[in-house]
Amino acid sequence: AQSVSQHNHHVILSEAASLELGCNYSYGGTVNLFWYVQYPGQHLQLLLKYFSGDPLVKGIKGFEAEFIKSKFSFNLRKPSVQWSDTAEYFCAVNKGRDTGRRALTFGSGTRLQVQP
Amino acid sequence: EPEVTQTPSHQVTQMGQEVILRCVPISNHLYFYWYRQILGQKVEFLVSFYNNEISEKSEIFDDQFSVERPDGSNFTLKIRSTKLEDSAMYFCASRYTGSGELFFGEGSRLTVL
Numbered sequence: 001a002q003s004v005s006q007h008n009h010h011v012i013l014s015e016a017a018s019l020e021l022g023c024n025y026s027y028g029g030t031v032n033l034f035w036y037v038q039y040p041g042q043h044l045q046l047l048l049k050y051f052s053g054d055p056l057v058k059g060i061k062g063f064e065a066e067f068i069k070s071k072f073s074f075n076l077r078k079p080s081v082q083w084s085d086t087a088e089y090f091c092a093v094n095k096g097r098d099t100g101r102r103a104l105t106f107g108s109g110t111r112l113q114v115q116p
Numbered sequence: 117e118p119e120v121t122q123t124p125s126h127q128v129t130q131m132g133q134e135v136i137l138r139c140v141p142i143s144n145h146l147y148f149y150w151y152r153q154i155l156g157q158k159v160e161f162l163v164s165f166y167n168n169e170i171s172e173k174s175e176i177f178d179d180q181f182s183v184e185r186p187d188g189s190n191f192t193l194k195i196r197s198t199k200l201e202d203s204a205m206y207f208c209a210s211r212y213t214g215s216g217e218l219f220f221g222e223g224s225r226l227t228v229l
Contacts, residue, residue, distance in 0.1 A: 036220075044159070044207065044220040046218070049217060103174070104161060106159040106160070106161075
């Protein structure tokens with residue numbers, strides 16, 4: 001079964017610091033990769049996704065992620081975080097080309113706390 | 117902006133009682149899902165539903181769980197006889213065919229006493 005690992009459980013940064021959150025997955029075939037964000041008290045929202053093509057994906061709010069197939073990784077980055085980025089971040093994977101029926105497998109999440 | 121809506125936002129129930137959580141997916145979406153998140157743990161897949169039938173389910177989704185799309189708009193999750201360990205936030209999600217993005221509702225918090 002596929003699994004998703006997020007090694008950073010809790011990250012504390014100061015505003016303007018750079019961010020990189022790690023995500024590794026275990027499935028060896030074709031995958032679709034996602035980062036979701038959950039702001040306090042709110043629902044999961046999609047930050048960015050990768051299906052194919054350019055492995056460097058740009059998302060909303062200045063976030064980007066890079067798919068490195070050889071490392072089974074899809075790390076999330078942001079050059080300069082803001083206090084409003086305080087949230088929980090989830091990496092997710094589903095496999096295959098028929099994304100419609102495929103369930104997402106989520107990582108355990110990384111809680112990001114940005115201090116003003 | 118269209119959104120997935122869920123009711124109730126919070127339900128408290130006694131162990132052994134039946135619970136129905138309701139979801140209204142985005143109107144033109146064709147794939148529907150339930151996920152849950154036990155406090156402090158990861159988001160876990162429960163079930164996916166397409167063309168009026170379950171297309172995939174996890175080992176969590178045992179005989180105590182069922183899903184239904186009784187009309188053109190609602191998508192419900194029923195837990196027949198709740199257990200303490202069913203306490204969690206339950207998220208409904210939907211997607212439009214051909215798109216990879218799941219749109220999530222705000223969740224229904226279930227507390228089983």
